[in-house]
Amino acid sequence: MSQEYPRFAVVGHPNKGKSSIVSTLAHDESVHISTLPGTTTKQRSYPLKVDGVTLYALYDTPGFQRARAILSWLKQEETPAHKRVDRVKKFIYEHRDNPRYQDEIELLEPIINGAGIIYVVDGSKPYGVEYEAEMQILLWTGQPSMALINLIDTTDYVAEWKMALGQHFQMVRLFNPMQANFAQHITLLESMAQLKEEWTELVKESIKIFKLYQQQKITYSSELITTLIIDSLSLTLTSSIKGTQATKAQELQLTQEYKQKLRLLEEEAHHTLAKIWNHLLLEKSSQLLLLENIDLFSKESETLFGLSKQELIATGVAGGALTGSGVDLMLAGSSLMLGSTLGAVIGGAGALFGYKEVAQLKILGHKLGHKYIQVGPIQHANFPYILLKRVLYYTQEIANRPHANRAKITMDSSLIQKEFTLETKTKKTLDKMHILLQKGDRPKEKLVEEYKQLIYQILIDRVE
Amino acid sequence: MSSSLLKTYIDLYQLIKTQDQTHEESRRFGLAHSNLLTNPIELLDAWRRSQLHLLPHPSYSKRIEDILFRVTTLSFILSFLFGIFSGMGLLYYNGDAPINLLYFLTLVSFVPIITMVFTLLAILSANKSKNILISISPTYWIEKIVRHFSTKEIEIYYNPLISNWLLLKRSLLLGIIFSFAILIVLLVSVLTKDIAFSWSTTLQITPQEFHTLLLAIALPWQELVPQAVPSLELIQKSQYFRLGNMLNSQLLDNTMLLGEWWKFLAMSTIVYALLLRIALFGFISWGYKRALYHSILLLGKDILYQMQEPLVSTQALTKETPLSPSQEAEVPTTKSLQQSYPYVIGWAIDESTIQLHNQREAIETAIIYQAGGNNSLEEDQEIIDTIHTTALLYVKSWEPPTMDFIDFLMDLSSKSSVILYPLGTIENHYMPTDEEFAIWERKVSLLKNDTIRMKR
Structure with missing residues (x-):
């Protein structure tokens, strides 16, 4: 059960943008996002891995469906605060195969296994008392927690949400997964790093990795x-x-x-x-x-052995000059570089006037020249x-x-x-x-x- | 490195062009070969070797090496033959007249110096794609012709950085072979014939001036092989004037001495045509190797980056299987409400808000209940137990129906008929949005319960 890296379970009421938040935080477009409630039915892990080593993991979870029923079950027995987490574990253990509580079991399991809680609400809609049972169940787990107010719409009920959430969670932050930029993502990670002392270093390392990424x-x-x-x-x-x-x-x-x-x-x-x-x-x-x-x-052009006319003329000039310089040398310079000059002129002229003729020549059935049209x-x-x-x-x-x-x-x-x-x-x-x-x-x-x-x-x- | 750098470069080129290497694969390889991370060339070569099985046969490197081998062999044979024939021509001696050593000297000392100057100039611009000095080289043209007639299509990007250095290297090697062939001809001729050398020119050059020039040429070996340095006496005695078909008498008197020139000519060939070229060849080989290193690093830059950069992944490891929508049934809706209902229930809605909506809709009622919210399940059950006829049930349209609500609704509908009234937010004048209403309608439709109607 004990895994060293921090884990965070994104939980909440159905259709409040949990999957959207996970999608944005995990940079994962494969997360199914729907306007219909209840489309997430299984917990799904999104680990941040560096060379195969997990630095932290996010969990997308289904929304609460029967929060009051669970809270009622939890409260059936007088449980002191330090034993409440065991009571939640007992609930999971006893109801694992009960289809009525599948969604809650999926969402509570990572928390019971040590995940921090990221509770998501929609700050554009009024606060409602129906959330209180959910918040109380989360309190019973005893895990570090933060609330994220997601502004799905333009209306603003953030103040009343902050009042209510502040009583149940260590910190409350605003985060809009549809508009969040990289800087806001990092700011949120910095907040998550503060949830538990043991996690701080690893989450800070994750921030570095995200920046590197x-x-x-x-x-x-x-x-x-x-x-x-x-x-x-x-x-x-x-x-x-x-x-x-x-x-x-x-x-x-x-x-x-x-x-x-x-x-x-x-x-x-x-x-x-x-x-x-x-x-x-x-x-x-x-x-x-x-x-x-x-x-x-x-343009239309022609090449000879892959050389354009200009290139061939330049080669002819240089080659002619080189040959001529040999003659100059043999005459110990008394030719006043006439050999080089003549060589260059002959080489260049030869290439200039002979280019077309040579290009048309055929050897072994291959034309030496190549005429083409070029675009670009x-x-x-x-x-x-x-x-x-x-x-x-x-x-x-x-x-x-x-x-x-x-x-x-x-x-x-x-x-x-x-x-x-x-x-x-x-x-x-x-x-x-x-x-x-x-x-x-x-x-x-x-x-x-x-x-x-x-x-x-x-x-x-x-x-x- | 187990194979030639050129082969590494070409294989890498082909692998990078044809294989879609992911960051994950590259990084895994990098981590598995972490001892090579500081030696990028070795690391790239190790990666190349690990991927060789993916290359089609024959690989580009094999095909290009074949072409290079053909070109090189052809060039070398031609060069050697050319050297032999040139040597034979220059040293042709039938005994009628001595051989004018100036031609030979030009070919083995001046021409190499000039070509090496050109080579040095070409080195300066070896990294440019269009290098005219390189295109003067015979190897360039031989290669062009071979490639032109080659039936195999080599699509490799012809990196000028490599091809220029390669051409320079092979041009120089060609010169070395040519000179070597000449040296062989000289030595064989000396061994098998009694050759008489002389020097002859129309120009007004005195033996003293000629001696000064030859001393300058012989400077590199004058201490080491002094017998290969021509003396003034030899120069004076071997000057040749053709007067009709007659030889000057001085030459005829010193025929034994005239053969001494071969030592000087052999040393000139060895030093200028061979040793200097070999030294330059060493420098070009170093430059070529450096160019290859540089090209390999440039080519493998992205893969190296992937091998060295940590692999970051944030995505889920498993595929999501979202709930597929169930078959919906039609839900009876009503547009108008009755003037009075015996019971009005608000789901997680406080009493004052319920009264507000009753007033808004002009509904009279005897009993108002608050269900859900902070109620216990037992309290909700008590409400259900008291209801026997139609109940109007207000819900918040923006809160999607949870199973908690559905449980209540099912129990309630088993006792009475229910008018479900989703209320919108105050900003929306208490009207549900179409999307909100659709969510409720869909959920209720799945219950397939005739006793539940929705207020539109």
Whole structure:
């Protein structure tokens, strides 16, 4: 029975948001949340584990159904305060197979096994005397306890709830699982750490771990966003040209494929982000990445052994110069570098004029040259920001979204562009990489790292 | 490390691209190999080895190594043959006229120096993807041609950091083999023929000037192998002027001496064409290894991060099986109330509130009861026992019906008919919301009890 880590059972009246609180505190979207009461029928544990070691565990439990009947049973015998917990244990033992009390047994069991009590009420509805039997039963367990006032609605009965709950619980806190951000989650954990002295250190350790967990998620997100930007901005699609030039249909098809590929990259990134933040079930109502007004750069070109014409000319010049320099050397410099100069000119000219002819040559049935049409990279200066702001906005939304809040994420493109502004200094650094990628160059690792750091900083500022 | 760094890099590349490694798997591996956590390259290699069975056969590394082997073998054979033929051409001697050593000297000392300068310049920009100096290299072109005609499609990202260093390394090796072949030809020629060397140029170079140049060339070995340093006398006596088909008489007088040049030429080949290249080869090999280390770390950065970062999980370990909704039946509802009821009961509602609602609805009643709430079960039973006709039962709509209430309702309905009236909050003008009413309606419907009606 004795487990070293702290456990907390989230208990209360039916339909007061216990599962929502657990979902938000455990960052778990798989917790079933329903407007119908009584949907949680079994206790379920949500451990915070670090490398397989549990630091604390939360228990979601069914709501009280026959609190008065249980209290009545408990009070049937005169029980001194120090024996009351045994009386509760006896109740569980005797009624384990009684279907009438299944919900209470499910909720009392973790408490009897040492879990602290987190009693949940709805502060937007008036206090009622029917709660008193529940609170008294919990008092009989003798476990450390706190009450959480959950504001399900906009009306406020917090004051009267505080008055009532203050008489039964060590502490009373307000917590809205539908709106709670990371900081509020941490504040609540800090309160839970105070419930029992023996738990303080472990819960504080859990807080550190949660912060690390949050940082990990932000790190993963910034890496993913950077990869999305690099992949999207450097994306090119090519198609071989059979005749002398590409047909309109071929160009159109390649352009469509390009758009699809870009959208797919974005969609995959969003999906991975949802996975990072444990929000895979969250629905998204999003406009497609609009590419209609963005010019997709396309060109026709030819390569010889994978070298473009410019590259081949440069190679010809350097190779010619090298050969010529040998002649200069043999003449002990008396040729006044004429050999190198002539070599460079001949090499360059040869590549310039011979490029097409050599490209058309066939050896073993293979053409040495390769003619193709290419779409991308997109040259539009604002496109990187359209993409970046969309993915940053999406990350911000899912990162700040408590797991109890299952409402759709709406991604209105014009709103995102308007609301999401970036500082000029930040933009300058981002631009460095955008320009490089749009030119078709591969950015240096240092620049990619710098970019990633900026994205990390933006997310740190926006993820509460 | 058990295999080559290049193989490690390519395998890692393929594994990372094809395997969806979770943080949990990576961290588990990291913890199981905690002794390697401070040595990331070893850790990544250990991970690669543990995952090798997942790679399709043949793996990229095998295919690329095959290509590299083919390219290397072809380059080496060509280079060796080229060296042999160049040596034979340069040392061709039929006895009519001496061999002009300037050609040979150029090939074994000046050309290596120039190519090595280019190599050093290429090293400076080896990390750039477009490196023109590297594309001058014959190995670059041989590789291009082999890849162009290769039927196998190697999709590996051609990391310039690695490929440039690899090309530099192999270009240098090619030069070493070429020079080695020339040295062999020189030694074989010296051994099997009586070669006469001379020097000849149209330029106005005096033997003294030429001597100064050769002394500079021979500087590295002049102390170690002094016999391989040409003397001024040798230079003077081996200067060759072609006058028609005649040889100058000085040459004819010193034919025995002219063969002495081979020592100088051999040492030039060994020092400039071989040793210097070998030294540069060592440096490039170090650079290549460093580039590979760097690339492996860059490639495995994410996996290393996952191996080193603690694995945090907060989710439930078991799947939830929520209660599936039961089949609902229709509940009779009434929109209007009677003017009077013999009994009005409030469930967890105090008497003053019950009276308020009675007034609001203009209901007259003789008896008001408070049930639930702080009542004991016995008190509730007493209330039920007194009731014999229709009872109006107020409930708080915002509090979902518990089984405690259902027990009471079932007992009550067995004695009388019940009008269940869910009241809303004061903010909602005592009207239940649709959602609240639906919850009550659903619960009551499950009771399938005709004596209970709901006030809408």
